[in-house]
Amino acid sequence: MNKNIIISSGFHIILIFIATLSLPFLAKKPIDLPPIVSVELIQITDITNIPFAPKAKKIIEKVKKKEKLVSEQAPPKKVKKEKPDAIPLPDQKNEKVQKIEEKKQNPEKIDDKVKQVSEFEKDEMFDPNVIAALIDKSKEDLAETTEKQDKVTQSEDSSMTLSGLTLNEEDALKAQIFGCWSIPLGLPYNENLLVRIKLKLKPDGSVIKTEILDHARMNKPGQAFYKVLAESALRAVQLCQPLRVPTTGYERWKDMQLNFDAREMLEG
Amino acid sequence: MINRNLILILLLIFFPLKATALIKVDITRGNLSPLPVAVASLFSSEEDKKKLNKELKIDDIGLEISNIVENNLQQSGLFNPLDKEAFLQKPDIAHLKPRFEDWALIKAQALITGKVNLQDNKLRVEFRLWDVLAGKEMLALAFTTVPKNWRRVGHIISDKVYERLTGEKGYFDTRIIYVAEEGPKTQRVKKLAIMDQDGFNTKYLTLGNELVLTPRFNPTNQMVTYLSYFKNLPRVYLLDIETGIQEVVGDFAGMTFAPRFSPNGKKIIMSFAKDGNSDIYTMDLENRIVERITNHPSIDTSPSYSPDGNYIAFNSDRSGYQQIYVMKSNGKNVKRISFGKGLYGTPVWSPRGDLIAFTKLHKGKFYIGVMRTDGKGERLLTENFYQEAPSWSPNGRVLIFYRETKTDSKGEGFSAKLWSIDLTGYNERLIETETDASDPSWSSLLSN
Numbered sequence: 001m002n003k004n005i006i007i008s009s010g011f012h013i014i015l016i017f018i019a020t021l022s023l024p025f026l027a028k029k030p031i032d033l034p035p036i037v038s039v040e041l042i043q044i045t046d047i048t049n050i051p052f053a054p055k056a057k058k059i060i061e062k063v064k065k066k067e068k069l070v071s072e073q074a075p076p077k078k079v080k081k082e083k084p085d086a087i088p089l090p091d092q093k094n095e096k097v098q099k100i101e102e103k104k105q106n107p108e109k110i111d112d113k114v115k116q117v118s119e120f121e122k123d124e125m126f127d128p129n130v131i132a133a134l135i136d137k138s139k140e141d142l143a144e145t146t147e148k149q150d151k152v153t154q155s156e157d158s159s160m161t162l163s164g165l166t167l168n169e170e171d172a173l174k175a176q177i178f179g180c181w182s183i184p185l186g187l188p189y190n191e192n193l194l195v196r197i198k199l200k201l202k203p204d205g206s207v208i209k210t211e212i213l214d215h216a217r218m219n220k221p222g223q224a225f226y227k228v229l230a231e232s233a234l235r236a237v238q239l240c241q242p243l244r245v246p247t248t249g250y251e252r253w254k255d256m257q258l259n260f261d262a263r264e265m266l267e268g
Numbered sequence: 269m270i271n272r273n274l275i276l277i278l279l280l281i282f283f284p285l286k287a288t289a290l291i292k293v294d295i296t297r298g299n300l301s302p303l304p305v306a307v308a309s310l311f312s313s314e315e316d317k318k319k320l321n322k323e324l325k326i327d328d329i330g331l332e333i334s335n336i337v338e339n340n341l342q343q344s345g346l347f348n349p350l351d352k353e354a355f356l357q358k359p360d361i362a363h364l365k366p367r368f369e370d371w372a373l374i375k376a377q378a379l380i381t382g383k384v385n386l387q388d389n390k391l392r393v394e395f396r397l398w399d400v401l402a403g404k405e406m407l408a409l410a411f412t413t414v415p416k417n418w419r420r421v422g423h424i425i426s427d428k429v430y431e432r433l434t435g436e437k438g439y440f441d442t443r444i445i446y447v448a449e450e451g452p453k454t455q456r457v458k459k460l461a462i463m464d465q466d467g468f469n470t471k472y473l474t475l476g477n478e479l480v481l482t483p484r485f486n487p488t489n490q491m492v493t494y495l496s497y498f499k500n501l502p503r504v505y506l507l508d509i510e511t512g513i514q515e516v517v518g519d520f521a522g523m524t525f526a527p528r529f530s531p532n533g534k535k536i537i538m539s540f541a542k543d544g545n546s547d548i549y550t551m552d553l554e555n556r557i558v559e560r561i562t563n564h565p566s567i568d569t570s571p572s573y574s575p576d577g578n579y580i581a582f583n584s585d586r587s588g589y590q591q592i593y594v595m596k597s598n599g600k601n602v603k604r605i606s607f608g609k610g611l612y613g614t615p616v617w618s619p620r621g622d623l624i625a626f627t628k629l630h631k632g633k634f635y636i637g638v639m640r641t642d643g644k645g646e647r648l649l650t651e652n653f654y655q656e657a658p659s660w661s662p663n664g665r666v667l668i669f670y671r672e673t674k675t676d677s678k679g680e681g682f683s684a685k686l687w688s689i690d691l692t693g694y695n696e697r698l699i700e701t702e703t704d705a706s707d708p709s710w711s712s713l714l715s716n
Contacts, residue, residue, distance in 0.1 A: 174295060
């Protein structure tokens with residue numbers, strides 16, 4: 001019994017020792033971070049390298065146009081062209097005309113009943129007696145939020161090194177491929193339009209090998225469009241090479257996966 | 269045993285597997301500009317050229333066929349055919365083995381090459397579609413036909429290329445039936461006419477003695493139903509294109525109009541007006557049984573079946589204003605689907621089944637638009653002084669309609685022309701016709 005306890009304690013000590021000393025050294029890897037991360041993040045938020053997609057521009061213009069049309073609409077006047085498809089017939093009886101249905105396309109539900117405030121909602125109402133407590137609590141919350149924000153920044157930093165590309169680097173690569181990818185417009189937009197392509201790259205960004213990860217889908221019945229989509233993605237990679245990859249850290253990005261998804265563009 | 273496990277545990281602790289995450293980049297945007305494509309002239313030997321010239325009076329039939337393909341692809345708005353002057357490789361050599369670097373240099377992403385020859389008085393056309401960037405062949409086909417069908421070969425090649433590069437069927441090997449109009453506005457002579465979708469090979473089916481309107485193809489493209497004012501009585505007629513035989517549809521004691529075939533071609537659906545009321549009826553073409561579909565004291569007209577034949581879209585003024593409704597093919601479950609401001613008419617169900625095209629009149633302007641079959645997602649594609657009667661291309665991507673221009677103070681300047689627009693609303697094109705034209709109807713694909 002004592003022997004087992006001693007063995008168990010011994011292992012525990014070894015484990016704790018290894019965990020505290022060895023692992024951090026093993027896990028440590030050269031950090032390749034841009035010196036001022038926060039500035040970079042702000043730049044990306046405000047100005048991006050990605051060109052404003054022409055389709056998106058068109059959509060916005062179209063939406064604006066539509067909104068204008070709707071806003072200009074007046075109560076419709078009953079005008080009919082003399083055409084057999086639509087003509088009012090001469091003997092049309094007036095009494096047969098029914099009331100206009102006052103339906104809307106997306107009618108908003110109006111709840112005209114007076115809402116009763118539940119006990120739970122009452123508790124949430126402002127109470128001057130607990131104002132001091134609220135002030136104190138808000139201070140605590142603020143402190144907690146600041147702490148959380150710091151943690152988030154740190155985790156972002158580490159994820160950036162692990163994922164291999166900084167936001168700027170990813171931004172540049174995306175912008176380049178956006179310009180090369182001619183999306184086939186006949187694809188059924190209600191289908192899964194994701195093509196995953198694995199690349200093996202040379203240090204200068206030229207492509208050594210491409211591999212379609214869902215290759216089996218190409219030959220499935222009813223998925224003929226997938227072949228068309230996958231080929232367009234491969235063409236984009238070929239057309240774009242050498243890819244705009246970072247000048248350093250080849251080991252990080254020598255293998256890369258591009259997820260081409262046409263759905264957003266085609267639905268728009 | 270304990271020792272082995274101990275060693276294993278220690279190994280795992282001291283040499284942890286170092287998993288490097290694969291970089292994944294999401295590409296969610298792309299380039300929607302037309303795909304640059306090189307359409308090389310189809311090669312034919314001098315001997316074949318001479319023979320074909322003798323028969324068809326065309327100097328270089330290979331060049332003409334490639335021009336048809338080029339024109340079709342350009343009209344679709346999805347392709348950008350490159351100038352033949354810029355080609356670096358000769359078409360005959362390119363057809364055997366293209367030098368992809370040369371084609372990539374002129375920014376072509378796809379290349380079409382081909383060969384034409386005459387075998388036993390038959391025209392044999394073969395073509396290949398190449399992926400320039402991948403450096404491989406995507407498609408290779410050969411057709412044999414009578415020489416006078418050479419234009420159709422061009423359209424079939426266009427369809428095959430379109431399908432291979434876009435993932436959906438093409439619409440080039442199709443015909444359009446329409447009403448050809450001539451003369452001053454007050455005394456228009458209207459004839460039924462049929463032509464290829466690119467405006468060539470026009471043939472007139474009626475002489476113009478009677479007024480004709482709203483011709484529609486049946487699914488096999490052999491028959492046409494239309495409205496004709498014979499002895500000033502508007503009636504729905506049926507015409508066999510090949511034999512030229514015409515007949516009146518049904519024995520109605522009144523005016524019938526707005527005919528259309530059911531998707532299986534066995535019935536004709538139309539409006540019948542009597543005593544100021546107009547309702548929708550069907551007539552079975554086999555047993556001639558007439559069935560009343562709607563029974564409402566309002567004007568119900570312009571019926572159009574869904575592609576599966578289970579539903580019918582039509583317009584009615586039962587709400588007080590002309591709007592679009594959908595019902596089951598037996599006339600039950602009538603539901604209004606258009607709720608926007610203005611008047612809605614001429615609903616046409618898309619061959620894909622997902623959209624309904626319509627004409628809208630609002631504030632004195634006419635719009636051609638589409639909405640989903642539940643009435644949501646209304647999109648107005650084009651706006652003009654007067655335009656109506658949309659008809660779908662067989663793949664459900666393009667609409668053809670007609671547009672009239674205003675008459676000036678002298679009573680001149682009136683014209684009616686056919687136009688097409690695709691679902692993006694940006695590729696609007698005039699379709700050239702020999703005369704003024706209205707009421708177009710697109711056939712289904714002649715070859716599959």
